[in-house]
Amino acid sequence: MSYEQPALPYAKNALAPYISEQTLEFHYGKHHASYVTKYNNMVQGTEYDSKPIEEVIKAVYGDSSKTGIFNNAAQAWNHSFYWNCMKSGGGGTPTGALADKINADFGSIDKFKEEFKTAGTGQFGSGWAWLVLDNGTLKVTKTLNAENPLHKGQTPLLTMDVWEHAYYLDYQNKRPDYVQTFLDSLVNWDFVAANYQAAA
Ligand code: FE
Numbered sequence: 001m002s003y004e005q006p007a008l009p010y011a012k013n014a015l016a017p018y019i020s021e022q023t024l025e026f027h028y029g030k031h032h033a034s035y036v037t038k039y040n041n042m043v044q045g046t047e048y049d050s051k052p053i054e055e056v057i058k059a060v061y062g063d064s065s066k067t068g069i070f071n072n073a074a075q076a077w078n079h080s081f082y083w084n085c086m087k088s089g090g091g092g093t094p095t096g097a098l099a100d101k102i103n104a105d106f107g108s109i110d111k112f113k114e115e116f117k118t119a120g121t122g123q124f125g126s127g128w129a130w131l132v133l134d135n136g137t138l139k140v141t142k143t144l145n146a147e148n149p150l151h152k153g154q155t156p157l158l159t160m161d162v163w164e165h166a167y168y169l170d171y172q173n174k175r176p177d178y179v180q181t182f183l184d185s186l187v188n189w190d191f192v193a194a195n196y197q198a199a200a
Contacts, residue, residue: 032079039072074146087188131158
C-alpha cells in the first residue's frame with residue numbers, strides 16, 4: 001500500500017515564532033514530501049507494497065541492499081510522528097500518569113529535560129532525539145540519520161528532529177536554542193501522554 005503523507009495537524013504558521021512558516025513550507029512541503037514520494041516509488045511492485053510502513057521499516061533494517069527503502073520509509077514515518085509531537089502553545093510540563101512515570105524513571109521532570117537536551121545537542125550530524133518506552137522503562141535515546149526506535153522493539157513516545165533542515169532557517173547554527181525552545185514552547189505533551197497510555 002502506498003504511504004500517504006498525513007496533513008499537518010496545524011497551519012503552517014501555527015508554530016511561529018518558534019518554527020517559522022518558511023521552515024514548515026520546506027520541511028513538511030519539500031523534505032518530508034520527498035521522502036514519502038521516494039518511498040512509494042521504491043516499494044511499488046515489490047513485496048513491501050502491501051505492508052504497513054512500520055513493518056517495512058523493521059523488515060528492511062540492516063539489509064545493505066535495502067538501505068534506500070529503509071532511509072525513506074523511516075524518514076517518512078519519523079516526520080509524520082514529529083509533527084504531532086509539537087503544537088501551538090506547547091511546552092511546559094507533562095501531567096498525570098506520564099509525569100509520575102517520568103519522575104519515577106528519571107528522578108524528576110527537569111532531569112528528563114536535561115537528558116533530552118543532551119541527546120538532541122549531542123547527536124553528531126543529522127538525527128533524532130527520542131523519549132521511548134523500553135520494556136516498561138522510559139529512556140531517552142538518539143539515533144543517526146533516518147534510524148528510529150521501531151526496529152529495537154522500543155515504543156516511541158516523543159521525538160525531535162535535529163537535522164539542520166529542521167531549524168537552520170530559524171536558528172542557523174544554534175541547535176541548542178532550537179532544542180531548548182522545543183521543550184519550552186513546542187512539545188505537545190497531550191500527544192506524548194496518549195502514546196504512553198496506549199503503550200503502558
Ligand atoms: Fe526533518
